[in-house]
Every structure is written in structure tokens, then in C-alpha cells.
Amino acid sequence: MKPIYTRLSLFVNRESYTFVPVEPLGAQSLTLDRTTGDIVLNATHTSVPNTSTRYGKTVYGILGLIQLALSEYVVIMTGREQRGRLMGHDVYRAVEFDILPLNPNVSIQNPPHPIEGHLLALVKSHLNGGHFLFSYSWDLSRRLQVQWEQKDAEETKALWEVADDRFFWNKFLQSRLIESEIAQELSAYILPIIYGTFDLRLADVRGRRVQLCLISRRSRFRAGTRYFRRGIDHEGHVANFNETEQLLLVEGSGQVSNDNFSDKLSFVQIRGSVPVFWGEINTMRYKPDLQVMDLETTVEAMRLHFKDQISNYGEQSLVNLVNQKGHEKPVKDAYERALAQIEMPEVAYQYFDFHNECKHMRWDRISVLIEKMEGDLANKGFFHLSSNQPEPSRRQLGVVRTNCMDNLDRTNVVQAALAKWTLTLQLRRLGIITESEGVDDFEGFSRDFREIWSDHADSISKAYAGSGALKVDFTRTNKRTRKGLLEDGYKSIQRYIKNNYFDGTRQDAFDLVTGAWLPRTTFTTASSIVGDHRSLIIRSVPYILGFALFMITAGMTLPRTSDYSLFYYFTLWFSVAIIALSFMVINGIQYVAWPRLLPPTELIYYDGPGFRSAHHGKGFASAKKVPMADSFATGGRKRGLTVSRIELELGDKKRQD
Incomplete structure (x- = not known):
């Protein structure tokens, strides 16, 4: 099996990123041209450009490159922890990542456009929230039986060539390296993770x-x-x-x-x-x-x-x-x-x-x-x-x-x-x-x-x-x-909250990092990714509910002139709270944090043969009349309609007919 470099030094300037293997000394370094995006494998003992400065962290692997709206980025691993030693091979978990823009005019800390900032945040959240494992010398993606059956044919191959395509998690990120003309020569830099x-x-x-x-x-x-x-x-x-x-x-x-x-x-x-x-x-x-x-x-x-x-x-x-x-x-x-x-x-x-x-x-x-x-x-x-x-x-x-x-x-x-x-x-x-x-x-x-x-x-x-x-x-x-039963109750509440109010963003991160959604080739309205297009009344009701609850709490703690006046006070605010909560339940779909990149519009509005348990949360209108594309479908498709599309290109919004 071809070896993979276990530690790299990174040298940065405005024109390029240069990755130099720590060992063996004099090995071929890798340069990413920040102007053209070209991937260049340098000759042995090639000197680092004089204008370059050394990056402050050791790089333990290149996870790949990802194209967002304004720039391509290289994703590197800067922290790892050993999880064990399996049959003589060290197994690690990736625990720290850095994302570096190829475009020298793009800043990670202060992205030049809200869409770019949102997409970067999705990539970061996915990397920090996942459980990624790898080995430099053992193929974690394949079970022992398959490795034994194919061992004779794989002695001269690299890890990325033999990895199980289903479990090669960063396959999309590595596609630029894998599809390059010098992929074989780049094998020592292509690290598969699961x-x-x-x-x-x-x-x-x-x-x-x-x-x-x-x-x-x-x-x-x-x-x-x-x-x-x-x-x-x-x-x-x-x-x-x-x-x-x-x-x-x-x-x-x-x-x-x-x-x-x-x-x-x-x-x-x-x-x-x-x-x-x-x-x-x-x-x-x-x-x-x-x-x-x-x-x-x-x-x-x-x-x-x-x-x-x-x-x-x-x-x-x-x-x-x-x-x-x-x-x-x-x-x-x-x-x-x-x-x-x-x-x-x-x-x-x-x-x-x-x-x-x-x-x-x-x-x-x-x-x-x-x-x-x-x-x-x-x-x-x-x-x-x-x-x-x-x-x-x-x-x-x-x-x-x-x-x-x-x-x-x-x-x-x-x-x-x-x-x-x-x-x-x-x-x-x-x-x-x-x-x-x-x-x-x-x-x-x-x-x-x-x-x-x-x-x-x-x-x-x-x-x-x-x-x-x-x-x-x-x-x-x-x-x-019974203790386990109580713990299950707590976990069920956790699931309810996350599944309704946080998983939309997590799903977007999965779709972006695995390549299910492509920023350069997928057209979408910029406002659909970061904006809120729900009607004013839909957006305002949670604030009304919050204010009513605040007033109820205040009425329980503040001095009162008489119990008679308190009765009308609580009647008013409890009524407001009940009406607001009922409105949110009746229009529940409008308050779920849906995925924005690939929203499940077709599933929600499916009206063909099959089974549907109910049509809750779609307001007072029938299921066919609810304007979901205007409320959450953000760049997707409403049944029978095409959403207007705007291409992101260097931060400008170019309207498409």
C-alpha cells in the first residue's frame, strides 16, 4: 500500500499554499496556486518561495477542497487524537480543522458576502460536529474479509483507490485531487476518512x-x-x-x-x-x-x-x-x-x-x-x-x-x-x-x-x-x-427540540459537504439561504407569545392594586398567549427549521397514491393551497411551480430568466 504523509508543514503567501512533508526529508511538496487553482506536485528538494510564511499549526492531513460562492477553499486537519492501535496500525480521530481560502481577497473571519459566510458556517459546523476517523496505513472503510480477498491486487495501490466508495466520507472534497491528471503522484496527500x-x-x-x-x-x-x-x-x-x-x-x-x-x-x-x-x-x-x-x-x-x-x-x-x-x-x-x-x-x-x-x-x-x-x-x-x-x-x-x-x-x-x-x-x-x-x-x-x-x-x-x-x-x-426510562424521556425531549429547530441547518451541512448541493451549479435566490420570507404575521406571532408570557410572569411578581384588576390582567394575557400558541400549532410547518439548500417540498406536497396520516400544521387552507415556496422552500421547488433563480457570482446577484 502506498504510504500517506502523516505530518505536513504549510507555507502561505498571496500566490500559493505549499505543503511540505515533515518526513521523509526532501519529499515532493504540493503547491495549490491561489490564482488559477492549479495543483502542482513539485520536484524533490524544491525550495519554498521566499515570500511565504510558515503556518502556525502542523497539518496532519488534507481533507480536500470545496468550492463555495466566492472562492474555493482547502480543508486541512490540524488536530488529531489516537483512538487505538489495530493490528499494528494507528487509528486516529480528526478533532481540529482549518479552512483556508484560495481567493486571497476572501477572509474566513469576515466573509465579504452573507451567503459566503453562511456556507462557511455550514462547513465548519459539519466538521466540528462529526465523528471522523482515519488511519494512514490501514483502510478503515473496508471490512477485514474484503481486505483479505483483495490484498494481492492492492499491494501497489493507494488508500484512496481501494477505499469503499460508500464510506469514503470526504470523497467529494477529494475529487479535485482524485480527478487530476497527476492523481497517482498525489496519492501520498489523499487521505480518506470515514x-x-x-x-x-x-x-x-x-x-x-x-x-x-x-x-x-x-x-x-x-x-x-x-x-x-x-x-x-x-x-x-x-x-x-x-x-x-x-x-x-x-x-x-x-x-x-x-x-x-x-x-x-x-x-x-x-x-x-x-x-x-x-x-x-x-x-x-x-x-x-x-x-x-x-x-x-x-x-x-x-x-x-x-x-x-x-x-x-x-x-x-x-x-x-x-x-x-x-x-x-x-x-x-x-x-x-x-x-x-x-x-x-x-x-x-x-x-x-x-x-x-x-x-x-x-x-x-x-x-x-x-x-x-x-x-x-x-x-x-x-x-x-x-x-x-x-x-x-x-x-x-x-x-x-x-x-x-x-x-x-x-x-x-x-x-x-x-x-x-x-x-x-x-x-x-x-x-x-x-x-x-x-x-x-x-x-x-x-x-x-x-x-x-x-x-x-x-x-x-x-x-x-x-x-x-x-x-x-x-x-x-x-x-x-426505570432510571433508563427516565433518561429516555430526557433524550426524547432533546430529539424533539433538535429535530424541529436545529436539524435543518445540520441537513444543509451534510448536503454541502457530501456534494448533494453544489454552490456553483445550483441556482438559488440569495435571500432564500439567509433570509426569512415568511409573512409578517407568521414571523410576529412567536414574539407576541413571548411578550404575553413575559406579562404573565410580571403579573405574578409585581405589586398589585387588587385581585379584581389582576383577574382581568391575567384573562387578557392568557387569552393572547393561547391564541398565539394555537396559531403556531395550526401553522406548525411555518415554524420548523427546514433545510434551505434541498428542502423536502415534494414530500410535503405529495398528493399521489400512498398513505398520509394527517395534514397538520398547514394553516386553515387546504394542503394544496398553502404557499410553502414563499415560506420555507428557499431555493427548492413548489409542486408545479419554478422558483425564480439568481446565480451567485463574485458576490453579485445575476438574475436568470
Whole structure:
């Protein structure tokens, strides 16, 4: 595998950025021309321009370049923390980033245009809020089995060439380097990162030293937040798709090194949104409106999705945890209808009524699902590579794909249970534990297992829903507790607030950094990105409500002349508060912080075949008459209408016909 530079010195002047490897000395430096944008790989031992000054921080990697409205920017990593050492390879988390403009007339601190400032803020928030992992010498984007199968063909390739395209999170940022004519020569500068989790624990089981490692990889396709990315797209990509790999590394007898292991075992699971066209529409109510779209392309999109999964993993065992009653039932029904039409023998379906089976905190009932799937799990197996054999003794022939509505809380519980069952089987096959023993019989090892799966669940949940996972107390302690129930209530409130009032900006950041929205090629009104085009009455009602609440509070604390006068005072302000709050609930869609770059207008105004639970939050008019494009659809499309478009070009607004 071609090496990647681990530390770079950066030299800056008005004409160029020059990156010089700290080691080896004299290696080819990289220059980015700030005038033309050209990428130049200099000859060895090339001197730095005399006019350049050294940047104040060490650069640990170039994440790539991104074009915004007024300038192109280079994104660099200036801080990292080591997360562990896996099979002799250091694994890091990127923790600090700098964004540098190529245009010398653009300032990061004081952007020359509000649109540029807003887009820069989106990039910064995404970098600072994500969980990005990388290794200079190990491909974190691919599971162990794939790396072993392709090792002979990849000895002379670079990390970016072999990285899994789904999990190469900064692939869009790196596209300028990858698509250049000298991409091969630039390989030492192209650092792939993943968005996911990594945890590694060292333990002792029956005198054998083992490492337990958990890695999750989040797909960059259809990436986003809980309510703004659901279901499937026409290319077969689903929202919140994550691959989770559990590694068990076992030292041989007499070994003292933590880098070489006699046995390496891998078990992979996946999760992803229900692969039909559906979504939930925020209306300020706790439970959003459910929209299932019965499109002609649903079956074909699902077929594309499972073809891709089969080509990557083999046979698919689908575990569906969506409720068969109430709010979630239409999603389950749509899933099963489409699944019955794809006619793919490699796909097997298993439904588990999680809430009914595990009600009254009987979470031990997960064992019912495990018992149903034991034969399937055993057949699909796991990957096992032994140091005393030239070929793997086992390969994983298929994968379990688990989903609930969010692919978070119930999915986490089930995936952890499947992982524990497989881990027990692996330890038995290695002869480390007996057939009558399990992971829970070894307290220290069991605690490590529970902790890494609980932390993993929290991290995936924060990335998608904005809070830690629910039901995680069961994974962490092996039982459901009342304290965990209270914590879940607090997390649910967190999710409600973030999903309604903050996730629109987070979704915009995902769309910008992954390349789903392109500033140079996407036309939009400048005011739609940073302005508020809601009517005056819509904007004023929250202030009226706030003032009414202030007056009520004041009436409770200020001196009063008589109780009689106080009655009319409170009647007035309570009436104002109730009217204002009712108005906001009736027009709830107007008060949700929707994404501005790619707003979900078509989902909200869909009127074709399918299912719609309600039309809340759309005012007193019918759903077809609400002027959403004027209120929140900011640069998107209203059904049947085209929004006027203005191109951003060097800070000027150039009107398009």
C-alpha cells in the first residue's frame, strides 16, 4: 500500500499554499496556486518561495477542497487524537480543522458576502460536529474479509483507490485531487476518512489475551438527519445506512505483542432505512405526519438497493422491527408489499414485533428473535483468519440487515444481541470457552462488550437524531431499568427540540459537504439561504407569545392594586398567549427549521397514491393551497411551480430568466 504523509508543514503567501512533508526529508511538496487553482506536485528538494510564511499549526492531513460562492477553499486537519492501535496500525480521530481560502481577497473571519459566510458556517459546523476517523496505513472503510480477498491486487495501490466508495466520507472534497491528471503522484496527500465509530478493548478470557474492536461506517449517500432523510432514493441508496463490524483478535500461546494475532475474526451487520419512498413531516407536534409515497419506481429502487447489498455482502436476512399497529403500520405494509414483488431468492424476510414482545420492560424476550435466527446466523457465519492456515477457515456468506423506523434504538438492541450470540459462538469454536458458557459468564469481558456497543449506539444516534440512543441501558447493563426510562424521556425531549429547530441547518451541512448541493451549479435566490420570507404575521406571532408570557410572569411578581384588576390582567394575557400558541400549532410547518439548500417540498406536497396520516400544521387552507415556496422552500421547488433563480457570482446577484 502506498504510504500517506502523516505530518505536513504549510507555507502561505498571496500566490500559493505549499505543503511540505515533515518526513521523509526532501519529499515532493504540493503547491495549490491561489490564482488559477492549479495543483502542482513539485520536484524533490524544491525550495519554498521566499515570500511565504510558515503556518502556525502542523497539518496532519488534507481533507480536500470545496468550492463555495466566492472562492474555493482547502480543508486541512490540524488536530488529531489516537483512538487505538489495530493490528499494528494507528487509528486516529480528526478533532481540529482549518479552512483556508484560495481567493486571497476572501477572509474566513469576515466573509465579504452573507451567503459566503453562511456556507462557511455550514462547513465548519459539519466538521466540528462529526465523528471522523482515519488511519494512514490501514483502510478503515473496508471490512477485514474484503481486505483479505483483495490484498494481492492492492499491494501497489493507494488508500484512496481501494477505499469503499460508500464510506469514503470526504470523497467529494477529494475529487479535485482524485480527478487530476497527476492523481497517482498525489496519492501520498489523499487521505480518506470515514464518519463512524471506533472502539477497542483489551481483555483476558480464560488466560487468552483478546482484543474486541467495534467499527461502524456511515454511508455518504443519502446522508443526513432523522426527519429530513428517510427511506430510499431512485438510485437505491437509503438513509442512515451503517455497516458495523465486530472484530475479535486472539493472541496465540506465548505471544506478547499486541499487533500480531493467531486468530482474527470479523462479524458484519448492516442497518438502513426502510427501502421505500416515505418520510415524516415535522409540524411542531411531537409525532410528525407520516407520508408514504406509492411510486411506480418503488419496486425498482428497492431491487437496486438489494442488488447492491447482495454484491457487497452476499445473502440478505432482513429483520424488520417496525410496529405492526398504529403510526408505523403503513411503513411496514409498504415495505412488505414492495418486497413481495422484487422476487430475489437471496433476500429472506423476518418480522419481529419488538414493542409487543418486549413490553413491560421484558427485554430478555429478544431471545425469541435470536432463537428464530440461530440457523440463519450459523449458515451466514463470520470471517475467520488463522495465522497457521494460508486460507480463511470461514467466510461470512451473508449479512443481517436490521431496521426500525429510525434504525437507532430498537436496531441497536437487536444488533448487540446478534453480535453477542456470534461472539459466544466464536469463542466456543476457538476452544476458549466451553459449550455451556457465554460472554456474560466473564464479567470483565462482558462489561467491555456492553460498553463498546452502548457507546456505538450513542454515537450513531447523535449523528442522525441529535441525542444519545434510547433503550441503551439494556445494552449497557443487560436489563431495562426505570432510571433508563427516565433518561429516555430526557433524550426524547432533546430529539424533539433538535429535530424541529436545529436539524435543518445540520441537513444543509451534510448536503454541502457530501456534494448533494453544489454552490456553483445550483441556482438559488440569495435571500432564500439567509433570509426569512415568511409573512409578517407568521414571523410576529412567536414574539407576541413571548411578550404575553413575559406579562404573565410580571403579573405574578409585581405589586398589585387588587385581585379584581389582576383577574382581568391575567384573562387578557392568557387569552393572547393561547391564541398565539394555537396559531403556531395550526401553522406548525411555518415554524420548523427546514433545510434551505434541498428542502423536502415534494414530500410535503405529495398528493399521489400512498398513505398520509394527517395534514397538520398547514394553516386553515387546504394542503394544496398553502404557499410553502414563499415560506420555507428557499431555493427548492413548489409542486408545479419554478422558483425564480439568481446565480451567485463574485458576490453579485445575476438574475436568470
